[in-house]
Amino acid sequence: MSYIFFFIVLIPIIAILSDTVVKMKKLQVQKEGLSTKDKQLLENLLEENKDLKKRLENLEVIALEGSTIALDNPSLKEKELQNQINYLADEIKKLKDSQNPTAPES
Structure with a gap:
């Protein structure tokens, strides 16, 4: 159970960082321009940021639904x-x- 709490706390911190x-x-790019290596790094960071946000949303859903009880x-x-x-x-x-x-019940 403590691992779930650890991930719930860790993922938002990583996403924020x-x-x-x-x-x-982005500020550095605005200030001095962008090399090819920097462009690639920026793209990788943007993609990683999107992935982390998705993971955070998944963890929030798990935490709010109480799915941990069902897993246990x-x-x-x-x-x-x-x-x-x-x-139903x-x-x-x-x-x-x-x-x-008018139909009879069976």
Whole structure:
């Protein structure tokens, strides 16, 4: 469980640092121009920054959904899915019954 917290804290820090490096590099480019090597480095940093942001969003979703509980206890997730299936089956039956009010129930 502490690893998840570690990643949740680490990823935003890395994303912030990457964004800072990109901004510094852009300022440097504005000041003195850009070599081919610098252009490639900037492109790599921009791509890495995008990847880190996506990873951060994924971690936020995992943390907010409480998926860690389901990972620790797979049977809990199965029960939750079964409850959803039962609920949806009942809703479908109600819809069918409301469309055919004269049809006998089976």
